[in-house]
Amino acid sequence: MECLQTIGTSDREYFVRFNAKVMERRIPLFGTIDLTRQCNLNCVHCYLGDRHHKAGDISNEINTEKWLQIIDEITGAGCLHLLITGGEPLLRKDFDKVYRHAIRNGLLVTVFSNGTCVTEREIEIFSDMPPQAVEISIYGATPETYERITRVKGSYEKCMKGITLLLDHGIRVALKTILMSINRHEFSAMENIASRLGVKFRFDAALFPCLNGDPSPLDFRVSPEDAVRLEMSDAERYRRWLSYYLRTRNFHYPDSLYVCGAGQASFYIDPFAKLHPCLMTGRPEFDLLQGGFQDGWENVIPGIHNQHNGIESCRNCQKIALCGYCPAFFCLETGNEKVRSEYLCEMGKHRLESICNDSTEGEWR
Known part of the structure; x- marks a missing residue:
């Protein structure tokens, strides 16, 4: 078994790998x-x-x-x-x-x-x-x-x-x-x-x-705009969203609904x-x-x-890591798990805009 101290892996990297194994x-x-x-x-x-x-x-x-x-x-x-x-x-x-x-x-x-x-x-x-x-x-x-x-x-x-x-x-x-x-x-x-x-x-x-x-x-x-404004008004919440986005923005989502x-x-x-x-x-x-x-x-x-053939427009969307994508949520709101929630979509849009408009954009992009 690999030792954390020996391999020099950060806690975050370790838990990402751990969760991947669990899944x-x-x-x-x-x-x-x-x-x-x-x-x-x-x-x-x-x-x-x-x-x-x-x-x-x-x-x-x-x-x-x-x-x-x-x-x-x-x-x-x-x-x-x-x-x-x-x-x-x-x-x-x-x-x-x-x-x-x-x-x-x-x-x-x-x-x-x-x-x-x-x-x-x-x-x-x-x-x-x-x-x-x-x-x-x-x-x-x-x-x-x-x-x-x-x-x-x-x-x-x-x-x-x-x-x-x-x-x-x-x-x-x-x-x-x-x-x-x-x-x-x-x-x-x-x-x-x-x-x-x-x-x-x-x-x-x-x-x-x-x-x-x-x-x-x-x-x-x-409104989604108001909710995101409150989220991003707190420095720690903002950092969490930024960190999560940076970790997941290049993730390749599988061809499945969930x-x-x-x-x-x-x-x-x-x-x-x-x-x-x-x-x-x-x-x-x-x-x-x-x-x-x-x-x-x-x-x-x-x-x-x-259940394959997920929502194409969602799977290839750069907001998917930020919107709270959830077919079960979609089904409750729209009656169809393959019809997205416009509310969640707008949340993702405003989160992405907030992150990309930040003055430090050039440092991480």
Whole structure:
């Protein structure tokens, strides 16, 4: 085995090579499990739709024993990084058992939460077995804006208390937001909250329709130009985009529709034991109540990469590394995974313009 110090390879180069090997060998290194569709909020942009229309699904969610079995199976298959999400995963009464089992299996666990359900129970769990991070979504810097989005009175205060409780006990926290037309005016204030707390902050503006096809979340999009302007206004975010572009601009994309790691190095399991390549695509699907993870991973999930004749105009486009190219996203927005999202295309256009118009262009081009 090559030694990093001996061969003088940088961390970045090493991980590029490492990830290439993972993809080549189809090791399911990155997993996401959606513990529940339950949520105590009712966010206007939620990809699951109105929470009151999801209540009937909860009774069909798999039990603790099955989740523990699934965690054993994904660990055996090579999973290392596990994201536990929902819904609101902390609402599951067996969250403690599922989370601890994942940690004991050696998985590096990140938890996505809205922060409003953090109690002494969660503090005890996370203090005993720390996660990589608890990532909490904040939708505004004031109760008015936050609760206009969550549609639950008092949720802002609960979220802030949850964040404070975690930080006071030394639990690693990261904050994130979905940039929308109704919270855009508080973006800087949300960044300031994260800065004041000393935690990382990120945002995403690429709202997409609900998984059931409801397009209403798109009503809250900000313009691609505005979203990119905010991205590039931060020096570190700008450097990350520039670095990523320089690494990938000469990459030759294969003649396939899906060119990402979904189904190659990552997977998603919903609360009903359905295995998918990722959250956003409903197919191919494998029922883990009918067979084991390895069977689904080897024999069904690879089907996503058997779709050839990708979108020619996208594959040969210099913006493809910057737009967030995703056929599953396209399908949700346009109804056809081969019809691109003009919103994402515009995002890529403005990112490329921002990079190419930078005063240091001559130094790297």
